[in-house]
Amino acid sequence: MCLGDDPTCAAFAEHRLRYRRDMEPERRAFLKSGFVATGGAAALAAGGLSLVSPALAQNSARRLKQTAHYHLPANAETIHWGYFSKSLKPQVEIDSGDFVTIETLTHHANDDAERMVTGDPGAESVFLWTKEKKGVARRGAGPEDSKLGPGGGLGVHICTGPVAIRGAEPGDVLEVRILDVAPRPSANPKFKGLTFGSNAAAWWGYHYNDMLEGRKREVVTIYEVDASGDRDWAKAVYSFPWPGVTDPDGRDHPTIDYPGLPVDHTKTKRTYDVLKGIRVPIRPHFGTMGLAPAEADMVNSIPPSYTGGNIDNWRIGKGATMYYPVAVPGALFSVGDPHASQGDSELCGTAIECSLTGTFQFILHKKADLAGTSLEALDFPMIETSEDWVLSGFSYPNYLKDLGPDAQNAIFQKSSIDLAMRDAFRKMRQFLMHAKGLTEDEAISLMSVAVDFGITQVVDGNWGVHAIVKKAIFSERTA
Template identity: 30%
Template sequence: MAHTIHSRHVHYGWDNGLEPVLEVEPGEAVEFEVVDASGGQLNPGSTAADVARLDFERVNPVTGPVFIKGAKPGDVLEVEILEFGPARWGWTAIIPGFGLLAGEFPEPYLKIWDLSGTGDRAWFNERIAVPLAPFPGTIGVALPEPGRHSIVPPRKNGGNMDIRHLTAGTRLLLPVWVEGALFSIGDTHAAQGDGEVCGTAIETAMQVACRFRIRRDLRLDEPAFIVPGPLASGQDPRGYFVTTGISDDLMEASRKAVRAMIRYLGETYHLEPAEAYALASVAVDLKISEVVDAPNWLVSAFLPQSLFVR
């Protein structure tokens, strides 16, 4: 890789006043060293007590920014995700006050994953293995508004979108809001379910390589992406166990579907509620099944049966 941005070049907010670390021509590729979402506050020896002590001013750092020459407001920046480097370990946490069921899980929880030499799966316990599909949880460009803006929520510039389908080969399309775009990336995940329901995936540090192009053949107000082939989701050869939630509020429908999944995992596979919630976050896909039959909407939670290997 011709260009590498090392992990010391991180920042904690979108700010169009930041000086770029690197300038590149369209068509060039860059390798980024990404720090895990805790900003290095957690390690393989950490416990749930360390989760409760996280400094939220240091979470979700992104590596960058990169100035892409010729990119101007109104353009679209195409970011081709080329490849990911290996990860040695990861973590999944329930953070008090955070997540879809925050009010029901007030205590911190931490799962440390061994990702070294695990091939294409990571073991949750002796019976359950989660397929690995790395992607960046946070990826975006600077906003047009001056000052520092939190990285935590997704916005029109991208940001913390947690789209699990941004795997190698995908092309992300981002509206450009400032000259040079000022692209940054972080929050790499080894695996995640659609919804990331407990608030964390398999969080890990890794390298990720991207190539940049400027597109002037389309206009976007918010991000879009192009997937090069079939989605992994929906392709499990052993099928799925699916729970549903029905409500006049989509968030409550989502909560009901996840509560039912947690209960199923506890009754069928003897997982503690916090374990089931964490497993759902990294392996269960939430899907909006319908939003047309007022007054109630339906959300489904898909559990791949191939997780259960022993």
């Protein structure tokens, strides 16, 4: 269905006009909400609820122009599959303070193309793969001549973007506010009003080498979500063992080793009534979201790093704010790997991988304004919610730098929870001392009695541990 993003549609002009009319009230609501870069940030900061101090908010606000609202659809022309790159041409260039509504597609949509691809022009253009044509050839940061296909599957996430922020330079901090997250409805009339996602218990999952009776297998479970968002839970529809796939280029894939493989369901054995009577609470979020790193030209989308990427923390959803250190001019923000829900650890290798659309506001904080603020020493992605600050620890904080020339291969052999925990501890200590004025001894005591450390994920190469501290702890602190 054309949403004003398909120029080949016979009614493109009408649909585009309708989209812009629909967005205008939404945009006005954002501008009236008080949660924009001027009064909104300052109001939060005044109550000690934000990392952005009133002074920093005012300095950043002085650079704002009249805000604009952009729409970035997901199609074969607007996505990059499986990698971040500082050399990518921006899909849109914006000013600080602007809003962008960004469509994202799950790279697992072809697990059930009937439900997640059919009838959707954007998804069909991305997942197109016949003997004659491949909608998106490069899938991953690997070589063009990989035996699995261009990119080699060294990176799997469909990322929409990048979005360039005018004036962003290395040393700045980009604040990204997630104002809304909505499911992408199935475009197949058979499934009107529904959205679907896939959960693959795959070979890269933590469980895979520890299965009962040693019987290794990959099993895909398809979940159903209410497209309107009114129903706050998902239910399993059916599951099937991975049947093995021969792709349109004639390559065999006995395991899920290349993104976007088209599953032939005439060869699958479906089990219905799986997880019968169980409601899975949905918490829509973006598993992969961040900026382009500086250390390499093409970077695998799987391991997260200091500029964000595949953090896979379910808290990166509606109402949350992300802070990223800018590493390259323009920042180059991309987002993908949308999830309907995920538990901490993402144990089997995936979440409910489900296409979503997000609306974001981008606020640029210049390096010159950061001295003496909570963001001055920020060199890692940080999550802020209405109640919490969440710090992301990784086995290697900047694996591209830490592990040398072979970093993108070495990271998959060297990660550990112990290293990630150590990084999370060090980052929280730094945060409590620098941003909250505690001594080291005070910080250590507080971490032990009031900070929750959790396993973010153990499946992304660079494993993650997050540290959560409640804002309310500091409600009576004056300095």
